Amino acid sequence: xPRLSALAENLTAETAFTVxxxxxxxxxxxxxxxxxxxxxxxxxxxxxxxxAGIQAIEENQSGYCPSxxxxxxxxxxxxxVAAEFGYPARPENIVVASGAKPxxxxxxxxxxxxxxxxxxxxxxxxxxxxxxxRRQARAVLAPLxxxxxFRPRVEDVRRFLATDxxxxxxxxxxxxxxxxxxxxxxxxxxxxxxxxxxxxMIFSDEPYCHMVWxxxxxxxxAEPGMLEHTVAAYTFSKSYSMSGWRIGxxxxxxxxxxxxxxxxxxxxxxxxxxxxxxxxxxLEHDAATRDDYMDRFxxxxxxxxxxxxxxxxxxxxxxxxxxxxxxxxxxxxNRLGISSHGLALYLLEGADDDFGVACLGGECFGEAGRGxxxxxxxxxxxxxxxxxxxxxSALGRNDRIERYLKANPQxxxxxxxxxx
Numbered sequence: 519x520p521r522l523s524a525l526a527e528n529l530t531a532e533t534a535f536t537v538x539x540x541x542x543x544x545x546x547x548x549x550x551x552x553x554x555x556x557x558x559x560x561x562x563x564x565x566x567x568x569x570a571g572i573q574a575i576e577e578n579q580s581g582y583c584p585s586x587x588x589x590x591x592x593x594x595x596x597x598x599v600a601a602e603f604g605y606p607a608r609p610e611n612i613v614v615a616s617g618a619k620p621x622x623x624x625x626x627x628x629x630x631x632x633x634x635x636x637x638x639x640x641x642x643x644x645x646x647x648x649x650x651x652r653r654q655a656r657a658v659l660a661p662l663x664x665x666x667x668f669r670p671r672v673e674d675v676r677r678f679l680a681t682d683x684x685x686x687x688x689x690x691x692x693x694x695x696x697x698x699x700x701x702x703x704x705x706x707x708x709x710x711x712x713x714x715x716x717x718x719m720i721f722s723d724e725p726y727c728h729m730v731w732x733x734x735x736x737x738x739x740a741e742p743g744m745l746e747h748t749v750a751a752y753t754f755s756k757s758y759s760m761s762g763w764r765i766g767x768x769x770x771x772x773x774x775x776x777x778x779x780x781x782x783x784x785x786x787x788x789x790x791x792x793x794x795x796x797x798x799x800x801l802e803h804d805a806a807t808r809d810d811y812m813d814r815f816x817x818x819x820x821x822x823x824x825x826x827x828x829x830x831x832x833x834x835x836x837x838x839x840x841x842x843x844x845x846x847x848x849x850x851x852n853r854l855g856i857s858s859h860g861l862a863l864y865l866l867e868g869a870d871d872d873f874g875v876a877c878l879g880g881e882c883f884g885e886a887g888r889g890x891x892x893x894x895x896x897x898x899x900x901x902x903x904x905x906x907x908x909x910x911s912a913l914g915r916n917d918r919i920e921r922y923l924k925a926n927p928q929x930x931x932x933x934x935x936x937x938x
Contacts, residue, residue: 587614668699698837825906860929868922
């Protein structure tokens with residue numbers, strides 16, 4: 519057998535894609551599955567994006583391009599963030615990459631050294647820690663609390679700066695995946711006040727920037743002096759339904775942008791120009807379609823929240839943003855003696871032979887998520903209704919639950935979750 523590196527042997531994957539593969543396998547075998555596990559859009563890519571992508575192919579825009587991105591997209595992105603989020607950016611502050619995940623890695627490679635401490639609010643997006651491990655940086659976890667609306671707390675930042683031997687970075691994600699929490703302008707201003715005057719850097723992960731259900735999205739880059747401390751990442755996957763195009767961009771100080779450009783040059787070479795043409799068209803011409811999609815997502819979130827609220831054993835806090843609902847399933851898990859991820863997989867593969875619902879256990883997003891479930895809204899409304907009705911019934915099928923736990927003892931809940 520080939521000898522793998524320690525990094526490769528210990529690397530963890532995003533569980534949503536693992537559950538997605540299982541759901542698709544069961545579908546191929548004839549089982550009907552409502553897929554609420556993956557954070558994808560049920561809508562087509564926005565029209566001008568599609569048209570520009572086709573035009574790029576027809577005009578043979580299929581060769582290499584600058585590693586930093588096409589100048590026309592960098593200019594459009596700078597104009598976009600200034601108009602949308604209220605902070606000035608120039609084209610030289612923009613670097614284009616194939617989504618936010620690579621930008622996490624480039625942030626770590628450009629700015630972190632082995633042993634540096636990085637504050638992560640948890641539950642957290644599961645690729646954060648693997649991308650830190652590539653640089654042998656240390657993740658320092660601070661819990662997000664449902665009673666605080668899953669917002670980052672400035673006292674956690676203050677404690678990190680005061681107690682960590684080598685505080686170097688913070689990962690902020692707002693609107694937040696998986697909880698749906700949204701940092702307020704006041705939250706971000708207080709964090710910025712602590713960061714200024716230090717060498718701390720912030721990775722501000724903002725792919726759900728158009729999914730704020732009350733008010734508008736706030737970016738920490740809008741706070742004075744934060745361009746020197748921040749790399750803000752944006753994608754086209756959610757707002758413009760372009761997940762498969764694999765395109766996004768970051769806003770940062772010019773020196774950081776140039777450094778990330780070198781990292782792209784030595785890894786991916788560049789992002790596909792046809793995807794960049796599509797992204798530029800989306801920014802410049804597809805705002806109306808985007809806003810329509812966001813309104814439809816908002817209604818889906820409301821529908822899913824209302825349905826889950828009526829299920830005995832689930833406690834639902836309405837998300838302030840994103841298209842996820844993150845119900846507290848601890849009462850149901852304690853009653854059934856099953857872990858939250860076990861409950862998620864039971865709903866997918868164990869509750870019924872012919873029908874299932876795919877969702878994720880909160881522990882897929884770190885230990886702070888234990889006892890919760892994450893549902894996305896990436897299905898038609900009637901399918902969401904089907905899922906709600908099925909979950910209500912499945913939680914009462916004690917014989918099926920006992921059978922599933924006997925076959926899968928790793929999902930037996932050893933001790934009840936703390937309900938405090």
